[in-house]
Amino acid sequence: MDPTDYPHFMEMALREAQLAFEENEVPVGAVVVFENRVIGRGHNRTIALADATAHAEIIALSAAYGHFEDWRLEECYLFSTLEPCVMCSGAAVLSRIKTIVYGASDPKFGGCGSIFTIPTEIKLNHRCEIVRGVCEDEIAALMRLFFQQVRQNKTKVN
Amino acid sequence: MDPTDYPHFMEMALREAQLAFEENEVPVGAVVVFENRVIGRGHNRTIALADATAHAEIIALSAAYGHFEDWRLEECYLFSTLEPCVMCSGAAVLSRIKTIVYGASDPKFGGCGSIFTIPTEIKLNHRCEIVRGVCEDEIAALMRLFFQQVRQNKTKVN
Numbered sequence: 001m002d003p004t005d006y007p008h009f010m011e012m013a014l015r016e017a018q019l020a021f022e023e024n025e026v027p028v029g030a031v032v033v034f035e036n037r038v039i040g041r042g043h044n045r046t047i048a049l050a051d052a053t054a055h056a057e058i059i060a061l062s063a064a065y066g067h068f069e070d071w072r073l074e075e076c077y078l079f080s081t082l083e084p085c086v087m088c089s090g091a092a093v094l095s096r097i098k099t100i101v102y103g104a105s106d107p108k109f110g111g112c113g114s115i116f117t118i119p120t121e122i123k124l125n126h127r128c129e130i131v132r133g134v135c136e137d138e139i140a141a142l143m144r145l146f147f148q149q150v151r152q153n154k155t156k157v158n
Numbered sequence: 159m160d161p162t163d164y165p166h167f168m169e170m171a172l173r174e175a176q177l178a179f180e181e182n183e184v185p186v187g188a189v190v191v192f193e194n195r196v197i198g199r200g201h202n203r204t205i206a207l208a209d210a211t212a213h214a215e216i217i218a219l220s221a222a223y224g225h226f227e228d229w230r231l232e233e234c235y236l237f238s239t240l241e242p243c244v245m246c247s248g249a250a251v252l253s254r255i256k257t258i259v260y261g262a263s264d265p266k267f268g269g270c271g272s273i274f275t276i277p278t279e280i281k282l283n284h285r286c287e288i289v290r291g292v293c294e295d296e297i298a299a300l301m302r303l304f305f306q307q308v309r310q311n312k313t314k315v316n
Binding site for chain 1: 207208211220224230251252269282283
């Protein structure tokens with residue numbers, strides 16, 4: 001994929017994040033792309049599903065497995081608005097994702113550089129390329145808006 | 159939980175691993191225990207479900223969320239026959255698991271000491287205690303038997 005196409009797909013992930021926002025979930029969205037086509041999408045649904053693993057990336061990967069009827073997503077790109085957490089970074093490696101593209105960093109949970117750097121770890125049997133900072137400002141603005149509302153409403157989100 | 163109870167629950171996880179073995183999946187089993195009662199169980203189903211995230215631990219956690227209708231498993235123990243991988247270790251932390259108890263170490267994917275040590279990482283917002291080596295010999299024997307059969311059949315499992 002040409003890097004000039006990254007913002008286009010990140011905008012699609014951002015639309016998913018906006019759906020999460022509307023559902024009062026932490027606004028994170030993700031898409032899986034194969035041959036420049038979206039084959040999986042998802043947004044964070046941890047509260048709605050009462051499931052700590054229902055992150056945007058896991059839901060998008062799940063749809064992509066369904067597309068291929070295979071757990072190997074070898075030539076696929078995972079776009080996520082937020083840096084994938086440790087769990088999602090591990091899931092991307094297990095799924096043989098080619099490249100992880102994300103927007104904003106997550107200093108609290110990030111598994112792609114912030115706390116651990118899982119996808120490029122040489123000891124694992126597969127490695128994913130990491131691309132950072134795509135559409136970062138727009139994504140960071142949405143996250144800020146969400147957490148401002150949470151503070152105003154005193155809603156506990158995690 | 160009294161540590162003398164660990165082998166009892168690990169035997170239940172091992173029975174799940176044997177189910178995976180019979181289904182030609184890498185034989186890993188897991189149970190989630192709350193107040194000395196199993197509230198979730200699972201075995202590895204990555205091939206059957208064509209889903210790289212369908213690890214024993216994730217399936218057992220999923221059942222436990224259903225039990226409480228909540229993603230917080232704060233007083234729960236996660237027993238797994240094999241050291242949880244990076245993804246599953248991350249999922250345990252996200253789920254606020256109290257203690258991870260495992261049998262055999264996994265030098266290829268392990269996230270509880272072998273490659274990363276995720277559950278005790280001070281920068282994460284929750285930490286799980288880790289207990290290692292429960293029923294290790296019995297579990298290691300089952301794993302060896304499985305991989306011997308794989309080599310004989312030349313089946314590709316991952």
